Amino acid sequence: MESPLVPYLPILAVLLLAGLMAMAIPALTTRLGPRSVNPIKSESFECGNPTLGTARQRFAVKFYVVALLFIVFDVEAVFLYPWAVNFRALGWFGYGTMLMFASTLVMGLVYIWKKGALEWES
Amino acid sequence: MKMKKWIEVSLAIGFIIGALYGLMAAAYGLSGLLEGLLKDKFGVSGGAGFANLLVLMLGCVMVIATALTLAERKWSAMMQDRIGPNRATIDIGPLKGRALGGVPHIVTDVLKLLTKEDFQPATASKFLFNLGPILAFAPVFALFAIVPVGPTLEVAGQKVGLYVANPDFGLLYMLGIASLAVYGTSLAGWASNNKFALLGGVRASSQMISYEVALGLSLVGMMIAFGTVQLAGPTGMSEMQGHYLWKATVGGLDVGIPAWGFLLQPVGFILFFAAAFAETKRAPFDVPEGESEIIGYFVEYSGMKFGLFMIAEFVEVVVLSGVLTAIFFGGWTLPFGNEALASVGFFQDHPWVLGALFATIFWVKVILLCYLQLAIRWTFPRFRYDQIQTLGWKILLPMGLVNLFVTGALILWDPTLRSLAIAGGLEIALIAAVTLVPRGGAKDEHAEDHGHGGHGAHGATDAAAPALAAHH
Amino acid sequence: MSAELVLFWVFAAAIVASAGGVIIARNAIASAMSLVACFFFLAGIYVLLWAHTIAALQVLVYAGAIMVLFLFVIMLLSLTESGPVAQLSPSRILGAVGTAGLLAALVGALLRLPKTLPTWVSDTAQVQRFGTIKEVGQVMYTQWLFPFEAVSLLLLVAIVGAVVVAKPRI
Numbered sequence: 001m002e003s004p005l006v007p008y009l010p011i012l013a014v015l016l017l018a019g020l021m022a023m024a025i026p027a028l029t030t031r032l033g034p035r036s037v038n039p040i041k042s043e044s045f046e047c048g049n050p051t052l053g054t055a056r057q058r059f060a061v062k063f064y065v066v067a068l069l070f071i072v073f074d075v076e077a078v079f080l081y082p083w084a085v086n087f088r089a090l091g092w093f094g095y096g097t098m099l100m101f102a103s104t105l106v107m108g109l110v111y112i113w114k115k116g117a118l119e120w121e122s
Numbered sequence: 123m124k125m126k127k128w129i130e131v132s133l134a135i136g137f138i139i140g141a142l143y144g145l146m147a148a149a150y151g152l153s154g155l156l157e158g159l160l161k162d163k164f165g166v167s168g169g170a171g172f173a174n175l176l177v178l179m180l181g182c183v184m185v186i187a188t189a190l191t192l193a194e195r196k197w198s199a200m201m202q203d204r205i206g207p208n209r210a211t212i213d214i215g216p217l218k219g220r221a222l223g224g225v226p227h228i229v230t231d232v233l234k235l236l237t238k239e240d241f242q243p244a245t246a247s248k249f250l251f252n253l254g255p256i257l258a259f260a261p262v263f264a265l266f267a268i269v270p271v272g273p274t275l276e277v278a279g280q281k282v283g284l285y286v287a288n289p290d291f292g293l294l295y296m297l298g299i300a301s302l303a304v305y306g307t308s309l310a311g312w313a314s315n316n317k318f319a320l321l322g323g324v325r326a327s328s329q330m331i332s333y334e335v336a337l338g339l340s341l342v343g344m345m346i347a348f349g350t351v352q353l354a355g356p357t358g359m360s361e362m363q364g365h366y367l368w369k370a371t372v373g374g375l376d377v378g379i380p381a382w383g384f385l386l387q388p389v390g391f392i393l394f395f396a397a398a399f400a401e402t403k404r405a406p407f408d409v410p411e412g413e414s415e416i417i418g419y420f421v422e423y424s425g426m427k428f429g430l431f432m433i434a435e436f437v438e439v440v441v442l443s444g445v446l447t448a449i450f451f452g453g454w455t456l457p458f459g460n461e462a463l464a465s466v467g468f469f470q471d472h473p474w475v476l477g478a479l480f481a482t483i484f485w486v487k488v489i490l491l492c493y494l495q496l497a498i499r500w501t502f503p504r505f506r507y508d509q510i511q512t513l514g515w516k517i518l519l520p521m522g523l524v525n526l527f528v529t530g531a532l533i534l535w536d537p538t539l540r541s542l543a544i545a546g547g548l549e550i551a552l553i554a555a556v557t558l559v560p561r562g563g564a565k566d567e568h569a570e571d572h573g574h575g576g577h578g579a580h581g582a583t584d585a586a587a588p589a590l591a592a593h594h
Numbered sequence: 595m596s597a598e599l600v601l602f603w604v605f606a607a608a609i610v611a612s613a614g615g616v617i618i619a620r621n622a623i624a625s626a627m628s629l630v631a632c633f634f635f636l637a638g639i640y641v642l643l644w645a646h647t648i649a650a651l652q653v654l655v656y657a658g659a660i661m662v663l664f665l666f667v668i669m670l671l672s673l674t675e676s677g678p679v680a681q682l683s684p685s686r687i688l689g690a691v692g693t694a695g696l697l698a699a700l701v702g703a704l705l706r707l708p709k710t711l712p713t714w715v716s717d718t719a720q721v722q723r724f725g726t727i728k729e730v731g732q733v734m735y736t737q738w739l740f741p742f743e744a745v746s747l748l749l750l751v752a753i754v755g756a757v758v759v760a761k762p763r764i
Contacts, residue, residue, distance in 0.1 A: 003598060004721050008641055010171030010287040011295070014267040015260075017175065022260040022430060026252070029425035030240045042244035044316035045421055054245070055317045058672045061760045063328045066511070067666040068756040070331040072749045073519065074301075074659045077338035078651055079742065080526070081294060082731030084345035087530065088537065094735055095530050097743065102523060104746035108753035109519070115757050118515045120508030250623060290726045294650035301658025305630065305665070312623060312669055324669070331662055351727060 065117050076105050134223075138489075139482060142182075146272060146481035149177040149284055150474040154277030161280070170282035175267075178286065182485065183266050183444070186492070187436040192228050194436075194496055201500045238425035243315060246422065250313035255423065255430035258306025261299045262434045262441065268295050269444045270354035272454050272481030273361070275473040284481055285354040292352035293345070296445065297338050300401065303434075304330045307403075307410065310431070311419035322419035325507060326403055326410030332514035333400040339522035340393035343529040344383050344449055347539060353448045359383070360453030364460055367543050376461040379543065383450035386542050388549045389525040391450045393518050398445070399498070400514065402438045406502040407510060443491035444484075451487055454480035598642055605638040622668045626661060633657040645725045 043051045083090070083098050090097075112118060153170035160169035192207065199206025208221035210230045242251050272284035289295055304327045311323010344359060345351050352358040362381065369378035384391050400407040411418030420431045447453060456463075463469060469476040505513070532542045612635065615628035633656045640649035714720045723729050734742055 004644060004724075005598060005641065006166055006168050007171075007287065008289060008646070009166075009168050010175060011267060011289060012638075013172060013175055014179070014264050014286055017179075018260040018264040019256070021263065022256040025259075025430060026240070026255055026425070026427045028236055029238060029427065029429075032237050033239045033425050034237075035239055039244070041241070044243045044245060044314065044319075045417075046317065047417075055315045055320045056672050057317070057320070058670055059320070059324055061670065063324055064663075064666050064670050065756050065760045066328050066332055067663040069515070069753065070335060071655075071659045071663055072752050072756075073335040074338070075655060075745075075749060077335060077342070078655055079734075079745070080339070080342045081345065081351055082647070082727050082734055084342050085349060085351060085728045086731040086735060087346040087533070088349055089732070090735055092534055095527075095534060097735060097739060098530075099527060101743060101746045102527070104750050105753075106520075106523065108750045112753060112757055113516065115761070117757050117760070118511065120511050247621060247623070250621070250627070253627065289650075290646050291650035294647070294654060294727070298650050298653035298658055301654060301662075302630075304658070304662050305627065308662075308665055308669070309623070309627070320669075327662065327666075331659075334658075 062117075062120065065112075069112065069117070072108065073105070076102070139486065142485045143478055143482045145177065145181060146284070146478040146485075147474060149174060149181075149481070150272070150275070150277050150282065150477055152177060153282040153284070154280045154474075157280040157282050158278055170280070171286050174271075174284055174286045178271055178284065179263070179266050182271075183263075183437060183440050186440045186485075186489070187433060188228055188232075190436045190439060190492060190496070191231060191432070192224050193492070194499070195227070196224055197493075197496045198500050232429075235426050235429040240427065241422070241424040243422050245315040247313040247315065250309050251422075252427075254306055254310030254313055255420075255427045255434075256306070257309060258303060259430040259434040259437070261302040261306075262438050264299050265296055265438075265441045266444055268292055268353050269441075269448050270358065270360045270453060271444075271484050272477045274354075274356070275477045277474050277477075283354055284477070288352060288354040288358070290352065292350070292354075292358070293341060294351060297334075300337070301331075301334055303401075304334075306431075306434070307419050310423065314419075314422040316422050318417045319419050319421045321416050322410045322421070325416075326419050329403070329407065329410065329507075329510055329514070330401055332511055333397040333518070336393055336397040336514060336518035336522050337401065339519065339526065340390045340397060341449065342522075342526050343387045343390040346526075346530055346533055347381075347383075347386050347542065353445075353453075360448045361455075363452040364455035367538070367540050374462055375459050377458045380452060380455065380457055381539055381543070382452040382457070384452075385546045385550075386539060387450070387525070387529065388546050388553065389521065390529070391446075392553070393522050393525065394450070395446065396513070397518060398442045399495070400510065402435060402442065402495075404435065404439070404495070404499050406498075406504045408504055409507045409510060412504075439492055439495050440488065443488040443495065446491055447484060447487045451491075454484040456483060602639070602642055605635045605642070608635040609639070623665065626664045626668055629664070630657050630661045633661065643725075644721070647725055647727045647730045 044055065046052070079101065080098070083094060087094065152173040156169035156173040157167065158169070160166050160172075196206045198204075207224040207227040210224070210226035211217070211219055211221060212226055213219070242248065267286040268288065270283060270285040270288070274281060274283035276282075287295075307330065308323045308327035311319045311321070311326065314320070314323075348357075348359050348362045350357055350359060350362075353360050355361070363383060365381050366376070366378035367381050369376060371377075379385065403410055410416075411420075420428055423431065463476060463479075466476075528545075529542065532545055533539065535541060609632055612628045612632040616625045616632065619625040619628055633652060637649040637652040637657070640646070640652055
C-alpha cells in the first residue's frame with residue numbers, strides 16, 4: 001500500500017522552494033551590489049532630521065487588544081471549518097449547536113463594542 | 123493611426139492567450155511525463171504536482187506578477203493622464219528608440235534592484251532584519267499550491283490535474299500559510315529600529331490580523347454550500363461550480379445557470395474580496411505605507427530585499443485572483459457550453475487539447491481579476507486607519523456571521539442550492555440598486571463603505587468622523 | 595529506513611533545534627520567531643502521524659495567531675536586546691520543579707504506549723478517512739459536543755479578560 005502521506009509531498013516541495021527562493025533572491029543583491037558604509041548613512045532614516053533616540057518604544061495597547069480579539073475569533077472560525085464540511089449530515093441540530101456557539105461569541109463582540117475597544121478615533 | 127493601435131493591441135492579446143495556451147498544453151504534457159516517470163522509477167505518485175510546481179507557480183504566477191509591475195505603472199499613468207514608463211529601449215536595429223509599451227522596463231527594474239547596495243542601518247537587529255522580507259514573500263508564494271487551474275484528465279496514460287497539491291484540508295492550508303505573512307511586516311517594522319518602520323509594521327500587522335477573521339469567515343458559506351474545503355478534485359469547489367442549477371439544451375449547446383460561487387454567495391464574495399484586498403495592503407487599504415507620512419515598514423530596505431516586499435504584493439494580487447476564480451468564478455469552466463465542448467469527438471480523443479483550453483480560460487479570468495484589482499487600487503482614495511479597523515471588525519465580521527447563518531438556513535431548507543442562488547440573485551440586484559441609483563442630499567453621508575468618492579483625500583478627515591459616529 | 599522515518603528525524607531535529615533557540619536567543623523577538631518555526635515543524639510531525647487537519651490547524655492557530663499575540667506583547671513591552679540575567683528566585687525554582695514534573699509525566703505516558711500498531715492501519719479505507727477534516731468534525735459535533743460548546747464560554751472569558759486588562763487605556 002502506498003503511504004497515505006504521498007499527496008503531501010508536493011506541499012513540502014512548495015514550502016521548501018518558497019523558502020529557498022525568498023532566501024536566494026536577496027542574497028543576489030548582497031553579491032551584486034556595491035557597499036560603502038559611513039556613520040551618517042548607517043543611522044536610521046527619519047526624513048533627513050538627525051535621528052532622535054531609539055525606535056524600541058512602547059506602542060498603544062489597542063494593537064494588543066486587537067491581537068487578542070483576533071485569536072478569539074480566529075479560533076471561532078477554526079471551529080466553523082469542520083462543521084461546514086459536515087454541515088448537511090449534522091442538519092438542523094448541528095445548525096443549532098453552531099448558532100449557540102456563535103451567539104456566545106457575538107455576545108463577546110457586543111461587549112467589546114459597547115466597551116469601546118473597537119474605537120480608534122479618540 | 124487608430125486602426126494600427128487596434129491591430130497592435132489585438133495582436134498583443136492574441137499573443138498572450140496563445141502563449142498561455144501553449145504553456146498549459148506543456149503543463150499537461152510535463153505532468154503526464156513526470157507522473158509516469160516517478161511511478162515507473164520509484165513507484166510513487168505525485169510527479170504531476172512537481173511538474174505543476176514548476177510550470178504553474180514559477181512559470182505562470184511569477185511571470186504574471188512580474189508583468190503586473192509594468193501593468194500597474196501603465197495603468198496608473200493612464201488613470202492620471204501621464205505617458206507612463208517609456209524610457210527604457212532596446213537599441214538594436216528596427217527597435218531603436220521604440221518604448222515597446224514599456225516592456226524593457228521590467229528588465230531594467232530587476233537589474234536596478236539587483237545591483238543596488240544592500241544596506242542595513244547600524245542599529246538594526248541583523249538576523250530579524252534579514253528574516254523580514256523572507257517571511258513576507260515565502261508564504262505568499264506558497265499560497266497558489268492548492269488552486270486548480272485545469273480539469274483532471276488522462277495524459278500519457280496517467281491521470282493528472284493542473285494543481286500542485288490537493289490536501290484534504292484545502293483552504294485551511296491557504297488560510298494557515300497566509301497568516302504567516304503577518305510576521306514579515308511586523309519583523310521588518312521592528313527589526314529596522316526605525317520609528318516610521320515600527321509604526322508602519324504595527325499598522326500593517328494589526329490590519330492584516332483584523333481582516334484575517336473576516337477572510338476565513340466569508341468562505342464558510344461556500345464551504346457549507348459544497349460540503350468541502352478542497353478546491354481541486356472531483357468534489358472540490360472548482361469543479362462543483364461547473365454543474366448547472368438550471369439547465370436547458372439549445373441546439374446541442376447546454377445553457378443554464380451554473381452554481382458559480384459568485385451567484386450563490388454574493389455577500390461572501392464581497393466580504394472575501396474586501397478582506398483579501400486588505401491583506402494585500404494595497405490602496406485603499408494602504409495606510410501601512412503612506413509615502414507622505416509614515417513611508418512604510420520597509421523604509422530601511424534596499425535592493426532586492428525591498429524588491430521581495432514589492433513582488434510579494436504583486437504575487438498576492440495574482441494568487442488572490444486565482445483563489446477568487448477557483449472559489450467564486452467557476453474555476454476553469456465556462457458559464458455555458460462545457461458539456462457541448464466535452465462531447466466533441468476530437469476533444470474526447472485528445473483530452474489535453476480541451477484541458478489546455480479550459481486552463482487558458484482560467485488564466486484569462488485571473489488576468490481580468492488582476493485588472494479589476496489594479497483599477498480599484500488606482501480609483502479609490504485611501505481609508506483612514508480607524509476606518510480600516512471599523513470596516514474589519516464592525517462591518518465585515520458581523521456581516522460574515524449573518525451571511526453564514528442565513529446561507530446555512532437556506533441550504534438546509536433547500537439542499538439543491540436553488541433557493542440559495544435565487545437569494546443570491548436578489549442580493550446582487552439589491553447591491554447593484556444601492557450602488558447605481560444616484561443619491562441626493564448631503565454629499566458626505568456615506569463616508570465609510572464606498573470609499574467616500576466625493577471628498578478627495580484631505581476633506582475626508584473632517585467630514586467622515588461625524589458621519590461614522592452617526593452611523594453607529 | 596523509510597522516507598517517513600527520514601522525514602520524522604528531520605522534523606524532530608528541527609523541533610529540538612528551534613525549541614533550543616527559543617531558550618538560547620538573547621532577543622525576545624528572535625525567541626518568538628524560533629517558537630513559530632518550532633510550531634511549524636510540529637505541524638510536519640502531525641502530518642506524519644496522519645493527523646492532517648490538526649497539522650493545518652496547528653499552523654493556522656498557533657503559528658499564525660497565538661504567536662502574533664506573543665510578538666505584539668513583546669513589542670508592546672519593548673524588551674531590550676539583552677534581557678534580564680538569570681537569577682535564582684523562588685518562582686524560577688518552582689518553574690524548574692514544574693518542568694521536571696511535566697517531563698516525568700510525559701515520559702511515563704510514552705512508556706505506557708502500546709508497542710504494536712492498532713489493527714485498523716491495514717484497512718485502506720479507514721486510513722484514508724483517518725484525520726480528515728470530515729472525520730474530525732463528525733467526532734467533534736456529536737461525541738464531544740459539550741466540550742465544544744464549553745469552548746465558546748472560554749473564548750468569551752478571554753474577550754472579557756482582554757478588555758478588563760487593557761481597560762484604563764481604551
